[in-house]
Amino acid sequence: MADFEERRSLLGDEDEGSLPSRQAARGPGRPLPAICDPSHLLHRIVVLIFMCFLGFGSYFCYDNPAALQTEVIQDMNLNTAKFMQLYAWYSWPNVVLCFFGGFLLDRVFGIRLGTIIFSLFVCVGQVIFATGALVNRFWLMEVGRFVFGIGGESLAVAQNTYAVNWFKGKELNLVFGLQLSMARLGSTVNMNIMGWVYSKVVNLVGSPGHTALGASLMIAAVTCIFSLTCALVLAFLDKRAEKILHKEQGKTGEVIKLTDVKDFPLPLWIIFIICVCYYVAIFPFIGLGQVFFIEKFNFSPAEARAVNSIVYIISAPASPILGFLVDKTGKNVIWVICAVVTTLASHMMLAFTFWNPWIGMSLLGVSYSLLACALWPMVAFVVPEHQLGTAYGFMQSIQNLGLALIAMAAGSILDTRGYLFLEVFFCACICIALMAVVMLYFVDYLRGGDLNRSASDRAKLHKEGTSDAEIKRRPSKLTEGEQARVTPMSAFGLRNRYLSRLGTQLPDHCSTHLSSLAHRSVLK
């Protein structure tokens, strides 16, 4: 890996005062102490810490509105429809950016500059958001969320790219796992701490109101500044490592070709429908959840925030376990059906009963994790590898579109018809997802598709596939996309790629990456 000869000559060129050269003087055999040596584990751990906190700010601030729902609505004099605009405005830029985030990082900014720019967007966005509250201008808050949205999702892509660049072939799975945990930690901490921060600010300011709200959001913005600092440090360390190790700048490696869309097979479109209809019943619900638990179940605000964050907390341990389970058994469609039915059950439980919402929300957490583990990898089975970037980009784009629209719709439904009807609406969305997945089952069955095969069948198929088809068709696969779809895919490798994002433990050499999977919906 590290070429000592080159490294030393390179170090010799550096200025006297710089950190590496000072340490280089210590000895010819070990020119750097472990902690400063980019090829050493200890140094990578330092980098990892910065990497993990890179996304913390964005995850912390994303759900600020949900954590302070009553406060935001009261202090800014909003109705729920307007409140949900805060989430819609976050989603709008990502309808487009899902396609171009990777491109921007690879071709325009480069990973280092790109990360700093996206962190800046997150930071500036949150500050605008907070300022809007301070000066009591709601449109300014919306602008803030829009800017925040430009940075937020793309920052996750950048974070992923950094991880691959530094840890590929080493501890990549662990790193993905840790990043995932940090994301959830950010969301959970936010949900449980913002109410407390707000009450402290109220004590300081003297009375609740937009000033207190703005001040609390400003305090939340500190996490973004912290993340920005991490981005700067990472850029420095990455640049330094590049000089020392002569490695290339990280790339997302994503190829988006919008013309591929016309070639998408029917099952993929059905998967899109499932994805949109499922997620619109999750995120807007969490956004509105706090007041629901207060009003319907007489929870205290703190309790309501806690039960609202249980989905995120549960998905942390559940994702790797369920990912492993899905990976070992295959039968993705059946798993998706299970997940959708369970989600439907939990939504109906919240809608039609007074059972303790901890039950319903925990169930929602589990089924939500199961769906992520079973649904997202399916895309890899139905499109050839070279179209995967486009397929995932497209999936996330329409998902964001759906989220933006449904967030607005959910707000106005709540305003006019109440929680029961809102829940019924969410149930209807889930029912559409259920119809789609039932259809997917039969379409796949009739087409003799790969989606619902068990893992052992897939392995067998893969073996046969590689033995006779691969050798003959490899060359054409590389040259022409049209024929690539004919060739059997290396299912194992593909699947592993995506499962690695979901926290499943895999052999290191299998993990490559695809940045689109770093988006919020999958990470959470």
Place this chain on the structure above:
Amino acid sequence: MAAVKTNSCRVSSLFFLFSVFSLSQSLFNGGETFRRKLEVVLNPGRLSPPGGDLLHVRAVGDNDTLHYLFCSQGAPTLLLVHTNTTTSTLKVDWDKFLERNVSGSLKVEPESSIVYSKAVVVSRLLEYDDVNDTAEATSDLFPPYDLQNVSWSRMNLSGSSALLCSSALNNGSLCLQLSVFAEEGRDQPWPRLLHTGNSSQLAVWLDGVLPRATRSRFLLELQAAGGANPLNSVEVKRSIDDEYSPSVFQVSQWMSNSSEVGGFVQWRPVAYRRSSPALEEVTPCRHSSPRRPSDEAAVSAASGLIKAFYDEPETFALNVSFGLSGEPFYNSTRFLRWTVLVGVGAPPMDTFSPLVLAIMAVGLGTPMILLLLGGVYVCIRKRAAPSAAGYDPIN
């Protein structure tokens, strides 16, 4: 394999048919058509009497009659008399009635036909300065607005509803609107309480009354008098259905705690801070437990209707307080509306709206149908498959 499949198909189809059946049944049994004939008379037998109007609504059903009497002689009072004939009538001795010192000046005849009667008086409006934002009315009470001393405008009739407003009450007004219903339905503004032909709805609102402190909150004192089965307990029921009054999951019912079904006073524990409210202008309210007033004679003295109809009525009173700690004060909008249902029989229970049922039926039914059709199709294909591909590969 195929046999198992068809078997499971049959089971699921049975299950599906059953669910469709039960759902459609529940859809249609809501349309029970019970209609009363309403006869509305203002001041029967006398033109604009001094001191306040008397409204009489006679609601004739198939074999009973409900008499709603709403009167502003003294504190606004609603008297509900349930008789078991369709021919019972009201008789008012106006001279005695206006004197307001003898009982028996107002009668429903024949007296033997009376099954149940109850009077509800909106007796006082209390205001307190909630300095520490606790929403507990303790000692900072301002002198109450005694509604028997308020001068009331003439009643304004439209259809079977009557509007009664106070003339200037501290720069604003306190209004009461009584609506009597012929059949089941809901009024348009929130809380859209479900009413039946056996109930009437009383909306009370404060509009523009100047608060006597910036942090003022209000209480309304209600009294229920007369008849058998005194209204002595309030039951708070939880209801999962908030479709008609968003974000309110409770119903309060002021009834007698004896097992006999007499009458009820029902409300959603919610008040609205604007006349056409949005969800943010919803303010929760609470009630105190019903108590006997210290001076029961004062109750009948306060209300002309009670004095005229009852001899020595048994009375219970409670306060409804608007707003909780942390909620905006009255001063923010200077409007407060609260609605209550008064009726005989069992209080109406909310059911899911047809739209909700339809959505759930279609939502749950369609995947089932898909599963069924798909299953059948796959079954057929599987049966057909062996004949189509009759030969197996040799190896």
